[in-house]
Amino acid sequence: MESFEQLLTESTRIHGHICAGQVIGVRMAMAGLDRIGITDPKKTERKKLYVLVEIDRCATDAIQSVTGCSLGKRSLRWLDFGVMAATFVNLDSGRAVRIVAREEARTLAESYCPEVEDKYQRQLQAYTVMPLDELFLFQEVEVKIPECALPGRPLRRVQCDQCGDWVQDCREREKDGRTLCRACDGERYYRVLDRTEPQPGTPG
Incomplete structure (x- = not known):
C-alpha cells in the first residue's frame, strides 16, 4: 500500500481540500485494512473488501479514496448514524473491525501542537502524528451483510x-398484498409538481 503522505495527497485531491477529517479518514482506513489483513484493496483484493461508514462527512471521502470502495461498486455502504466511525470487513475471512474516532482526541491535540493557534489546523497536524490508540477506538465485530447488499448484479427487480417505478436489490415493501417502493410507502423525500404549475422563469 502507498504511504500515508501519498494517500493523504490523493484523498485531498479528490475531496478538494485538506482538513482534519481527511487525516482521520486516511488513518482510519489504513488501520482498518491492516487489522483485517488486506494490503491491496484497489486491485488484487478489491473483491474481498466491504466498508460501512456511519457519517457523511469529509472522512468518508478519504475512506473511499484509500480503499477504492464506493456506492456505485456496492462495496461501500452508508448508514446514517451520525457517528465518526467505519467498519472494515474482509469478505473472505469474515474478519471485521469497527473504528470510532475518539472525541477526546480533539483535546489531546493541544498537547501535540500547542504552538498552532488555530484549533482546526492544530487538530489537523496533531492527528497526523497522534498514536492510533489515542485517535481511535478499535472494536473487533461480526457483521452480517444481507445478500441483497453485496456487490454483483441485482437479485431481483x-x-x-x-407509481410504476422499478425497484432493485430487495428494497421494495409489501403492504396489503401490494408491492410498493419506499416513496409510496411513506418515505418520499420529494413532491411531484403539478404539470399545470408555473415553472420558474415562465409566466404564471
Missing part, C-alpha cells in the same frame, strides 16, 4: 404497484 420488481415494479411498484402504485
Whole structure:
C-alpha cells in the first residue's frame, strides 16, 4: 500500500481540500485494512473488501479514496448514524473491525501542537502524528451483510404497484398484498409538481 503522505495527497485531491477529517479518514482506513489483513484493496483484493461508514462527512471521502470502495461498486455502504466511525470487513475471512474516532482526541491535540493557534489546523497536524490508540477506538465485530447488499448484479427487480417505478436489490415493501417502493410507502423525500404549475422563469 502507498504511504500515508501519498494517500493523504490523493484523498485531498479528490475531496478538494485538506482538513482534519481527511487525516482521520486516511488513518482510519489504513488501520482498518491492516487489522483485517488486506494490503491491496484497489486491485488484487478489491473483491474481498466491504466498508460501512456511519457519517457523511469529509472522512468518508478519504475512506473511499484509500480503499477504492464506493456506492456505485456496492462495496461501500452508508448508514446514517451520525457517528465518526467505519467498519472494515474482509469478505473472505469474515474478519471485521469497527473504528470510532475518539472525541477526546480533539483535546489531546493541544498537547501535540500547542504552538498552532488555530484549533482546526492544530487538530489537523496533531492527528497526523497522534498514536492510533489515542485517535481511535478499535472494536473487533461480526457483521452480517444481507445478500441483497453485496456487490454483483441485482437479485431481483420488481415494479411498484402504485407509481410504476422499478425497484432493485430487495428494497421494495409489501403492504396489503401490494408491492410498493419506499416513496409510496411513506418515505418520499420529494413532491411531484403539478404539470399545470408555473415553472420558474415562465409566466404564471
